[in-house]
Amino acid sequence: MYALCVVDNLKLKEEKMAQEKIKIEFKDGKKIVTSPDGKVKEYKKKEVERYKQHLVKRKQDIDQQIIRVDEDLSNIEKSKQVV
Secondary structure, three states: OHHHHHHHHHHHHHHHHHOOOOEEEEEOOEEEEEOOOOOEEEEEHHHHHHHHHHHHHHHHHHHHHHHHHHHHHHHHHHHHHHO
16 A cells, blocks of 8 residues: 555656746666656656556546435436335
8 A cells, every 4th residue: 555655656746847937757677757956767668557456446446436325316307216
């Protein structure tokens, strides 16, 4: 779980840096992100894959929540017809 949080935090930092014109390169099997202040961060393929899995899991959870809400809406409509 800690690794997912770290990758998630890295993604948030990366998004924030994107607003400040960061440089992204792909070299030597890594993603290299250079921030405007010169800081360089490298992401290995495993880290990016782990982050993708994290997002897939979140998507599945959201899909399940949407299904439940749709069921609730359907039940609400059915209850209106009974009255």
